[in-house]
Amino acid sequence: MTAPLSRRRALTGAATLGVGVPLLAACGDDGEATANDPASSDPTSAPTSAATTETADGATSQAPAAGGLVATADVPVGGGVVLKDDELVVTQPAEGEFKAFTAICTHQGCLVGSVSDGTIHCPCHSSTFSAADGSVEGGPATAPLAEVAVKVDGDQVVKA
Numbered sequence: 288m289t290a291p292l293s294r295r296r297a298l299t300g301a302a303t304l305g306v307g308v309p310l311l312a313a314c315g316d317d318g319e320a321t322a323n324d325p326a327s328s329d330p331t332s333a334p335t336s337a338a339t340t341e342t343a344d345g346a347t348s349q350a351p352a353a354g355g356l357v358a359t360a361d362v363p364v365g366g367g368v369v370l371k372d373d374e375l376v377v378t379q380p381a382e383g384e385f386k387a388f389t390a391i392c393t394h395q396g397c398l399v400g401s402v403s404d405g406t407i408h409c410p411c412h413s414s415t416f417s418a419a420d421g422s423v424e425g426g427p428a429t430a431p432l433a434e435v436a437v438k439v440d441g442d443q444v445v446k447a
Contacts, residue, residue: 355440355443355444355445356370356373356375356377356387356437356443356444356445356446357370357377357443357444358442358443358444359379359385359439359442359443359444360442362377362378362379362385362444363379364379364380364381364382365379365380365403365404365405365418366378366379366402366403366404366418367379367402367407367418368402369390369398369399369400369401369402370390371390371398373390374389374390374391374398375387375388375389375390375435376388376389376390376399376402376407376432377437377444378402378407378418378419379418380405380417380418380419381419383439385437385438385439385444386418386419386420386421386434386437387434387435387436387437387444387446388407388416388421388432388433388434388435389432389433389435390432391432392409392411392412392414392428392432393414393423393428393429393430393431393432394409394411394412394414394426394427394428394429395411395412397409397410397411397412399416399432402418405417405418405419406418406424407421407432409428412427412428413425413427414426414427414428416428416431416432420434421433421434
C-alpha cells in the first residue's frame with residue numbers, strides 16, 4: 288500500500304517542474320535556420336565566411352568575405368570599426384586615410400570596445416589610444432597598439 292501524497296512533496300514536485308521545463312526549453316533548438324548555419328536545409332542560404340564587425344556607434348556589419356577587412360563606407364571619419372574576429376581595429380582619422388591596429392589592449396589584453404572622436408577606447412580599465420597612430424592617450428596602458436599595414440582596394444580596406 289502506498290502512502291498518500293503529502294502537500295510538501297506535491298509542492299516540491301511542482302517547483303521542480305516549474306524550473307526544469309523552462310531550462311530544457313532554453314537548451315533546445317528553436318527550429319529557425321540562419322544564413323550562417325551550415326546545418327540549414329535552405330539551399331538559397333549558403334554559409335559565408337564574413338566576419339562580424341562593430342562600428343563606432345555600436346552597429347554591426349558584415350566584413351567582406353573576399354580578402355577585405357571592412358568596407359570603407361563602414362568606417363566613419365574620426366571613428367573606426369572593431370573587427371572582433373580578426374582582433375583588429377580599423378580607423379579613419381582623416382577623410383580617406385585608413386589605419387589599422389591590433390585590437391588587443393596593451394594593458395591586460397582586453398579587446399578594445401569602440402572608436403569615437405579620434406580615440407580608441409578599452410572598456411576593461413578605460414585605457415585610450417589615438418586612432419591616428421595607436422599611441423596611448425590615457426592609462427593605465429603604457430604601450431601603444433601595434434600598427435597593422437592596410438591599404439584601400441576599391442571600396443574595401445585590406446591588409447597590405
